[in-house]
Amino acid sequence: MKKVLAAPYLVWMVVFILVPLIMVAYFAVTTADGAFTFDNLAAVSQYANIFIRSIWLAAISTVICLVIAYPLVVILARINVSYQSTVLMIVMLPMWMNFLLRTYAWMTLLGNNGLINMFLGLFGLGPFRLLNTQGAVVLGMVYNYLPFMILPLYNVIVKIDKSVIDAAHDLGCSNFQTFVKVLLPLSIPGVMSGITMVFVPAISTFIISRMLGGGSNLLIGDLIEMQFLGNSYNPNLGAAISLVLMVIILFIMVILNQFDDDEDRVLM
Amino acid sequence: MSKNIISLENIAVSFDGEKVLSDISLDIKDKEFVTFLGPSGCGKTTTLRVIGGFLTPDSGVVKFDGKDITTLPPHKRNVNTVFQRYALFPHLNVYENIAFGLKVKKVPDNKIRSRVREMLELVNLQGFEKRSVDRLSGGQQQRVAIARALINEPKVLLLDEPLGALDLKLRKEMQIELKRMQQRLEITFIYVTHDQEEALTMSDTVVVMKDGNILQVGSPVDIYNEPKNAFVADFIGESNILNGRMVKDLLVEISGVCFECVDTGFGENTPVDVVIRPEDIKLVEPDDAHITGVVKSVTFKGVHYEMQIESYDHTWLVHSTKAAEPDSTVGLTFDPYDIHIMNKMEG
Numbered sequence: 001m002k003k004v005l006a007a008p009y010l011v012w013m014v015v016f017i018l019v020p021l022i023m024v025a026y027f028a029v030t031t032a033d034g035a036f037t038f039d040n041l042a043a044v045s046q047y048a049n050i051f052i053r054s055i056w057l058a059a060i061s062t063v064i065c066l067v068i069a070y071p072l073v074v075i076l077a078r079i080n081v082s083y084q085s086t087v088l089m090i091v092m093l094p095m096w097m098n099f100l101l102r103t104y105a106w107m108t109l110l111g112n113n114g115l116i117n118m119f120l121g122l123f124g125l126g127p128f129r130l131l132n133t134q135g136a137v138v139l140g141m142v143y144n145y146l147p148f149m150i151l152p153l154y155n156v157i158v159k160i161d162k163s164v165i166d167a168a169h170d171l172g173c174s175n176f177q178t179f180v181k182v183l184l185p186l187s188i189p190g191v192m193s194g195i196t197m198v199f200v201p202a203i204s205t206f207i208i209s210r211m212l213g214g215g216s217n218l219l220i221g222d223l224i225e226m227q228f229l230g231n232s233y234n235p236n237l238g239a240a241i242s243l244v245l246m247v248i249i250l251f252i253m254v255i256l257n258q259f260d261d262d263e264d265r266v267l268m
Numbered sequence: 269m270s271k272n273i274i275s276l277e278n279i280a281v282s283f284d285g286e287k288v289l290s291d292i293s294l295d296i297k298d299k300e301f302v303t304f305l306g307p308s309g310c311g312k313t314t315t316l317r318v319i320g321g322f323l324t325p326d327s328g329v330v331k332f333d334g335k336d337i338t339t340l341p342p343h344k345r346n347v348n349t350v351f352q353r354y355a356l357f358p359h360l361n362v363y364e365n366i367a368f369g370l371k372v373k374k375v376p377d378n379k380i381r382s383r384v385r386e387m388l389e390l391v392n393l394q395g396f397e398k399r400s401v402d403r404l405s406g407g408q409q410q411r412v413a414i415a416r417a418l419i420n421e422p423k424v425l426l427l428d429e430p431l432g433a434l435d436l437k438l439r440k441e442m443q444i445e446l447k448r449m450q451q452r453l454e455i456t457f458i459y460v461t462h463d464q465e466e467a468l469t470m471s472d473t474v475v476v477m478k479d480g481n482i483l484q485v486g487s488p489v490d491i492y493n494e495p496k497n498a499f500v501a502d503f504i505g506e507s508n509i510l511n512g513r514m515v516k517d518l519l520v521e522i523s524g525v526c527f528e529c530v531d532t533g534f535g536e537n538t539p540v541d542v543v544i545r546p547e548d549i550k551l552v553e554p555d556d557a558h559i560t561g562v563v564k565s566v567t568f569k570g571v572h573y574e575m576q577i578e579s580y581d582h583t584w585l586v587h588s589t590k591a592a593e594p595d596s597t598v599g600l601t602f603d604p605y606d607i608h609i610m611n612k613m614e615g
Binding site for chain 2: 161166167169170177181186
């Protein structure tokens with residue numbers, strides 16, 4: 001019976017996850033004619049700067065998301081439950097709107113003639129170049145992926161027994177010590193899944209960097225897209241870049257999970 | 269007598285406009301086992317939280333050893349707590365949990381190690397150091413929680429219904445063990461419970477609370493034998509509570525019959541509550557008693573039989589080692605000193 005119920009999922013996983021993965025790997029190590037080669041993988045190295053930029057921007061965005069989300073969630077977990085759901089709802093609200101639309105909105109806000117520069121202009125400031133900068137890309141990532149940091153963090157922190165916090169105070173901890181010795185270690189599973197949920201999509205995004213970063217802040221996502229849809233059509237190279245990206249993410253996740261408890265593995 | 273270790277002076281606490289503690293004053297003596305006893309919602313846990321520092325009262329003063337500590341945060345008080353559901357740190361093992369307080373105080377490692385060993389011995393958990401706390405039974409978690417609090421050598425240990433989650437047999441064992449610990453360590457235990465038997469077994473002093481007020485403070489014997497009002501009498505063990513009238517000093521009328529009693533000072537012709545413990549009532553031949561009744565039910569309770577006996581205006585609860593015949597008519601007598609007279613409760 002169990003086997004019968006598992007079958008659809010198994011078929012799904014094989015057809016839509018396993019097979020495509022094998023195809024990506026196959027394309028990555030073959031030429032357009034199907035001959036085996038390491039040239040594609042070797043060619044990836046020339047894009048090292050783009051890889052570094054992507055990892056860097058995604059990492060910054062993840063850290064900013066964490067820094068914004070953590071205090072919010074700690075406060076949220078303490079207030080009245082009915083307020084909690086209202087705030088969570090507001091957090092989720094932007095996600096109901098189309099991703100492209102949300103990002104477009106930032107373009108009009110950040111542009112040289114955008115709302116922010118107009119407002120600053122009232123005080124004789126600017127215009128500042130806000131759009132087409134790395135800062136704008138990071139802003140776009142943080143704005144779009146913040147809910148993915150808040151929700152897993154919230155789910156973990158709200159379940160931490162309040163009396164454990166009381167116990168820490170009781171045993172001589174100041175607020176800061178309570179945070180370091182009890183709250184933070186107990187919330188690590190939430191932190192880890194939040195990091196994963198933000199970092200992975202952020203590192204491979206291409207829309208955000210295209211719209212807010214201009215042409216000069218190319219990310220891996222843009223690079224891969226160009227190999228498949230752009231004028232530099234080369235699916236084999238695209239597959240090789242994807243493969244390298246996957247290995248990098250895998251590697252980073254393995255490192256991150258070293259900080260985690262042995263019991264609460266997240267997405268690994 | 270020994271000095272006061274904790275004094276509560278006119279403590280009042282409200283949550284959302286609702287009074288939880290109304291103007292409570294209480295002195296707790298050093299090295300005493302004090303129990304706050306009352307039904308849920310009576311304010312006993314709130315009082316404990318005020319003493320622990322988790323709650324700042326709206327008004328009133330908390331004194332520790334004569335010093336005002338009303339606004340002192342918990343981590344600066346020489347008081348430790350055993351929480352209701354133990355509140356052990358799930359990310360730490362037994363050793364780390366117990367060592368927690370000393371680690372925070374930056375006590376040297378070798379000192380911590382020997383202190384933890386002492387504590388494990390005190391609570392009978394030798395060899396459990398490396399065990400993860402969620403692989404312990406309720407009773408073992410309880411012991412870790414006690415050890416974790418006691419390692420800090422508090423002058424006062426607060427215990428918030430610590431035995432609530434344990435089964436009856438384990439609870440009885442722990443009651444005796446806790447009492448022994450308190451005597452051995454010579455510190456004050458402040459214990460919160462709704463279980464009257466637990467309170468009577470362990471305490472030097474019982475504080476009976478209801479609706480945010482203290483009704484009575486006294487030794488278990490005093491509380492049991494001389495309850496101040498019908499609520500205390502009813503809450504501390506089973507009781508027959510009757511409407512009576514104090515005719516004059518040493519004479520009380522119950523069910524239309526006058527009885528000699530030992531109480532004075534209630535005035536003349538005053539309505540009073542009369543409490544008679546079920547074990548103080550003796551069953552005799554109907555002709556030998558002023559009050560007679562019909563035996564409605566007889567239940568075997570192990571040590572004694574519990575009987576419901578219906579007189580014309582009251583159903584009496586009687587405990588006796590001899591069972592009466594159901595549906596028979598019996599006489600009820602009691603001695604003057606078993607009649608407890610108390611003022612009618614206000615409201």
